[in-house]
Amino acid sequence: MINKKIIKSAFESMLFVWGDPLDVKSAAEIFNLNWKDAYDYFKELQAEYEKEGRGIVIREVNKSFQFVTRYENNEYIEKLCTPVKEKKLSQSALEVLAIIAYKQPVTKVEIDSIRGIKCDRVIEGLIKKDLIIELGRSTGIGRPILYGTTSTFLKNFGFESLNDLPHIEDIGNVMHVEQELDDLDNQQISINFDGQ
Amino acid sequence: MINKKIIKSAFESMLFVWGDPLDVKSAAEIFNLNWKDAYDYFKELQAEYEKEGRGIVIREVNKSFQFVTRYENNEYIEKLCTPVKEKKLSQSALEVLAIIAYKQPVTKVEIDSIRGIKCDRVIEGLIKKDLIIELGRSTGIGRPILYGTTSTFLKNFGFESLNDLPHIEDIGNVMHVEQELDDLDNQQISINFDGQ
């Protein structure tokens, strides 16, 4: 017969790969052990992990056993899983967010033309962070998507409503400039060649 | 300061939930330990699991540690379940991998010329399997891409670091291949297929 030490070692390997609670019966069958012996081996293992204060312990659930982490170590695991870094919004993300906040509903092309640079990535990022949202589609040519801010935006910046957005003196000028650019935007039509 | 026993226990918990190789640095930071101390704690844990013949062992890969099952228990694990195994590497993949492992950083042209056959596809496959990686570009003409192995390579082939690779001249002996290999010492010839 295979010696007890080897069986216990195999039980550990099995618990490890199994993940879920491992039925004593399934484990016993592999070694042609009787149920009681297998159960005792698991209990011995459990006592060993407990006695040595290991970071993994064996939990018994309904005549099954499972490896789990030691409760006391939770705080360290949490620290490992939550990187301390506070992600801040980048300058470009803030710019795009500001434009959307003040000009909503606004299309990507309008934002691009105000900033003079493509902002697809930034918009994607802001949507992921739930700060902006697609409001629908413009009725203009190409039916571009319209963007606006979300309530997460209001919450995170401490606004009760969009009316709380401070008035920005120069914003009029900017909007002026855009008029001209708006016309250009219309060139972004979606072309369909099967028209003929 | 938190006592060593608690830290080691926490390391075990962390290894368990993390699954993948856990970087010593990340573990050290949680306890404001210096790197060397943290590394030593992992090595102590590793020795404990080894000494007690536990069914789980701690494997070192590139200054990271990971819980894995004990090799000897594989037959029992396979009786319990059929673990998902990746397909074995093809002969050509192994050849290209061997060349990259030993000659890194190495360009595709060098690999091609040693095998006398193009290896673009094979390289793509190895990159997909995360066994090799582009290291950057050579300063040579055409600035060809340089390839090297990854830590997944180390892990999957059971090396702690690249220093564990046996000297290529010794492999013949290790593998009981012909002795002829020892006679010449001309690893450094750079070959050009169209040289003739």
Add this chain to the structure above:
Amino acid sequence: MTYKVKLDVFEGPFDLLVFLIEKSEMSIYDIKVSKITSQYLDYIDRMKAMDINVGSEFMVLAATLIEIKSKMLLPKLKTKEEDAIEDPRTELVERILEYKRFKSAAMFLEHKELYNKKIFEKPKEDLSVYTNEPDEFLSLELSQLIKCFNIFLAKKKKVEEIKNYCENVERQKVSLESRIEYINNIFKVRNKHILNFQELLPSDNNKYEVVLTFSAMLEMVRQKTIIASQTSNFGMITLSLKNNLKEDYMEDPSVKLGGSN
């Protein structure tokens, strides 16, 4: 009926060459080039006969072998330093040895891989239970947003000032809608159903005008108000009104034409 013959698959020309040398129990340091060359060519012929795709790499080595063979056949010129004459096989031998070295390294890796496949990892636990907070914590401040926007406005203003100095750029950009209108007007005024692209361009045409007109044309094609045809590459584009009842598409709510007409 075809029979599939199982043939050793070789990883490349060197793999085949090494196999042949080993099979005929030759010493690598004294390769019988003419014997090995004919075996090599034979093998390739057999592969071809069996419809196995023989890569050009195999032919390159074949050429090399033939070249070495012919060099070996040349009478050796007796020079004063006879020993210094290089054996034409030297480079080939070096390359074979280099290849064999990595082939055994590959065998070694295969062995290591097989062993390590019997060691099992476990997947990462679901870590979300340990992270109560979202992945990224956004620290957002109103002052930051305003500051950022003000910087941006200042930049913008500066660009505008510069633009004002360079008035000669484009004063008025015509929109696509108005160009479509313009085109429709031409059709109407000239009372024609077919016009050439050139005829649609304003007199002071420049690149912008051409592009805009072209875009307008494409949009009109898309809206199915005109048909555009071109008989040859770079040839004349002919536009014909699909329906000269302009009202028809004016009623289509999906087509919004600016201005009044």
